[in-house]
Amino acid sequence: MNRFRFQRSQLCIPYGLFLVCFVLAPLVVIIYYAFTNGEGQFTLENLTGFFSSPNTIGTLAYSLGIAVSTTCTCLLLAYPIAYILARSRMKHKSVILMVFVMPMWINFTLRITALKEILTVIEGNLAYHPFLNTLIGMTYDFLPFMILPLYTTLLKLDGSLLEAAADLGADTVQTFLKVTFPLSVPGIISGIVMVFLPSMTNYVVLDMLYNSTYIMGSLIGAYFSAYDWHNGSMIALILLVIILLFTLFTNRYADEDAGSSRGGVLGQ
């Protein structure tokens, strides 16, 4: 046997194996099922079927609706809090931040069950506002994921830039709009990515809050329990493409903003 020679590149082997077995291979299987029918022949029927049925398109719209409204609500709630926390001179900032992040340490099912009871006390009967309840549940669940990146971005913001803006005659609103906000865009984008994508498929929240409408995640499950792996795989693939497009889009903007702020403000 040859003498053992360690190379740094060999450190990727464990992950490489993981990637091949648990990411690439399943993806190939999904693609195979998505483009075949029950007899194993190539077909595009699953794809055209998805886009020609008002019900599956409706499910896509409903999922997007939930994801967009959850993301917006989270952003509107999280930005002021993150801003205040990051800019204030409070001594125990980390303690307050912890209060916001703490719910993440408690089991998810338990939290939603508690929320269900609270909402029942407030609303009386949950069945009348399924969309609103889902929105509240999702926001409750994902808010920390929005606060954290915003807080870190705003904390790193250079205070001298704000002073310079004030010296040059900008009032607080102008300073916020022209300096603080553009500089926090990378934080906003990573917050959006962290909230938008999981809220599109997290059907456990819907189930537990008595919203019986399917979203993309539950639709995939429904096809699989009907032994229809082909349509189920196609929907999983469509979801994957949507997420891929979304990530490409946000990445482009994140890069642009990071570049422009570095060049523009720091004047290198």
Add this chain to the structure above:
Amino acid sequence: MKKMARGQVQEMKKSRTMLGLAGAVLPALCAFWGQTAQAGEETVVLRVCSWEEYIDLGEWDADEAIALDNGRVIYGEKPLYEDFEDWYKETYGRDVRVEYSCFGTNEDLYNQLNIGDTYDLVCPSEYMIMKLMAEKKLVPYSDGFYDVQDVNNFYIRNVSPYIQKTLETNEIGGESWSKYAAGYMWGITGVLYNPELVTEEEASTWKIFGNPKFNRQITLKDNVRDSYFAALGILRAQELTDENFVRAANYHERLADVMNDVHPETIAQAQELLDELMDNVYSLETDSGKADMITGKIVANYQWSGDAVYAMDQADEDDFELKFAVPKESTNLWFDGWVMLQNGIEGDADRQHAAEAFVNFVSRPDNAVRNMYYIGYTSSIAGTAEDDTIYEYMKWCYGAQDDDVELMDYPVGYFFSGDNSDADYILQSTQDQMGRQLYSQYPPQDVMDRTAIMRYFDADANKAINRMWINVRCFDIADVPAGVWMALLAALLFVISAMYQRSRRR
């Protein structure tokens, strides 16, 4: 799966380091294999897969021991499948090891089998048994299994004549179910309701799910088969409750046909109806309905008899009464049964013997009682005149104790001996047990007369019905209010103009 594993090995060979590592691991692995192979020669490994929490796992508290009037004391110390290993060794002098695992739904089990998981003995519901039978995936029980002379054949000696007759009279592909399946637990479906707010009459029809009086206060089941059954019950209510229909000589055949109607027009009607019901019910649920009944969030829910018993027991502890009603149109008779799989048994006589012995062991009356106590469902085992443990257990659970209350006869002979007038099986119970636990667990004969078994749907019907269900559950894009469209359009215009301005500034 095998292909992937081989790819993994090739990947490993590329790396010298890995090869060295493999060199060290391989001998150890071989030694391990050698060991298991050696053990395999003496010990039969039986792979059993069943529902979660569907067998007594033992560890009862000492005060939980059930002392029956016939002198038997029922107590679960170890999981039942471990007791089986000891019993098999004692009885047949051979070692058996049970690998017990669980599945979540019938569909999950079917998918698992398709992926290549192998089990010897599984316990799916009747329609999945039919599907597996039709696909020739099952092994028939041996002739020895039906030999009533053998004292260790607990199943055939103790099974309820009612259940066995049901299994024998139902056929698929010219073969009766009893050849492939041994009954385990069974029950019916109905409506669990709060008697303070819902009358028995209101609850005794599937139409309750469309009753505007209980708008957003009732739940349906979150699965297509149960919901479709209820929809058929509503659509065909008039015919099903018609005197001429009920009195007809071929009532049972016709009832079964109606409740298994999968014509495209019927499916379309059911979709329309279920769409309406969805706007009237609180939610669709699988598990949460029991808790929601007890906390009072809902006043009635679609329930399986076994879960209804559980919910009533729980509510009783809070001094809150719940009742169970069986719709007058028809009710779904369901059961789970043990079947042996071909790709698990693979013609191995020892393994088949162990599998059949396992079914016999769980069918021994005292073990059936242990399971009933643990699971809360009704066993298909009825016992015999010599061993009346099951009937004694029923008396222990529901028999009248007070002498001053008015007693009533509650005949259950149809289940225990096949003859409902059998004087040995007339329980003394009280009027307030009607619509309660006893009624749910061992329904009276008139309820059993209107049961229908829901068969499996063939590929086309299955596809159509699942498509129907997905349509019911999906959000219809036409439901989006005009205001939302306007807002969306405005938001889109805003985003586009913002992006346009941005690009011009650059």
